[in-house]
Amino acid sequence: MANFISLPFYDLLAENSHVATMREKLPPVLAGVHRSVLEIGAGSGLITVSLAEWTSAELFALEPSAGMRGMLLSRLSEQPELLERVTVLPYDALSLDLDEPVEAMVMINVMYALEPDYRKRVWPVLAKHLEPGGLLVFTWRDGGLPAPRPLKELDSRRVGRHTYTVSSEIFESDEESFRGRYVYRITQGDKVISEEELVGHGYRPTWETIQGELVGAGFVQADAPEGLLAWRLA
Numbered sequence: 001m002a003n004f005i006s007l008p009f010y011d012l013l014a015e016n017s018h019v020a021t022m023r024e025k026l027p028p029v030l031a032g033v034h035r036s037v038l039e040i041g042a043g044s045g046l047i048t049v050s051l052a053e054w055t056s057a058e059l060f061a062l063e064p065s066a067g068m069r070g071m072l073l074s075r076l077s078e079q080p081e082l083l084e085r086v087t088v089l090p091y092d093a094l095s096l097d098l099d100e101p102v103e104a105m106v107m108i109n110v111m112y113a114l115e116p117d118y119r120k121r122v123w124p125v126l127a128k129h130l131e132p133g134g135l136l137v138f139t140w141r142d143g144g145l146p147a148p149r150p151l152k153e154l155d156s157r158r159v160g161r162h163t164y165t166v167s168s169e170i171f172e173s174d175e176e177s178f179r180g181r182y183v184y185r186i187t188q189g190d191k192v193i194s195e196e197e198l199v200g201h202g203y204r205p206t207w208e209t210i211q212g213e214l215v216g217a218g219f220v221q222a223d224a225p226e227g228l229l230a231w232r233l234a
């Protein structure tokens with residue numbers, strides 16, 4: 001599994017990036033979902049708490065990373081009502097095990113981490129745990145992968161006297177995957193307080209690939225705004 005995430009940086013930088021967009025785009029796609037939602041790769045719970053605002057459904061938040069789950073549970077603990085309504089599943093998507101199928105599944109910014117062979121095996125597992133006609137929504141972008149490039153700063157935030165900066169370098173990329181490194185640095189002026197480097201692969205399947213895999217697993221495409229794909233179990 002690719003992991004380009006540095007836990008202490010996650011919430012600091014995520015609110016600046018995809019979370020605000022998803023909070024705009026997801027609610028209309030999920031309108032009409034009332035019984036149950038599974039969130040795959042819930043991370044620190046930034047989307048989970050929004051799901052709980054948009055729907056009164058029972059929520060299942062699946063997250064394999066213990067560090068991420070720690071942040072998620074800490075976020076849920078701030079709202080006792082959520083501790084009643086959200087079940088946290090401490091394993092990866094292929095290990096999914098639910099008492100009964102859910103009405104909808106949401107997977108935000110997770111696919112980049114799934115190796116192609118793993119991803120192909122995941123769709124039938126999700127299909128098995130979705131109600132007939134149930135909805136699967138996930139982030140997806142067409143247009144290929146970033147071309148190789150040197151280290152570039154992506155974002156930074158001030159925290160007291162320190163600056164938290166993330167940079168990335170792309171070593172090589174082909175049609176559906178890339179190899180790169182992410183560098184997470186905490187600095188005070190010119191002084192580096194800490195630095196963490198994560199090297200690995202990321203994946204972005206083409207439209208033909210994703211369509212073939214989902215149709216093969218019994219899904220039919222539904223409408224979704226740009227940046228998201230929605231599929232229903234036939």
Ligand SMILES: C[S@@+](CC[C@H](N)C(=O)[O-])C[C@H]1O[C@@H](n2cnc3c(N)ncnc32)[C@H](O)[C@@H]1O
Binds near residue numbers: 041
């Ligand atoms: C970029 S984070 C996104 C977290 C959250 N969805 C959000 O939008 O804030 C990707 C998450 O996917 C999780 N993940 C990676 N591989 C996974 C797998 N095989 N099954 C389920 N989750 C996975 C990671 O642990 C991480 O928390």
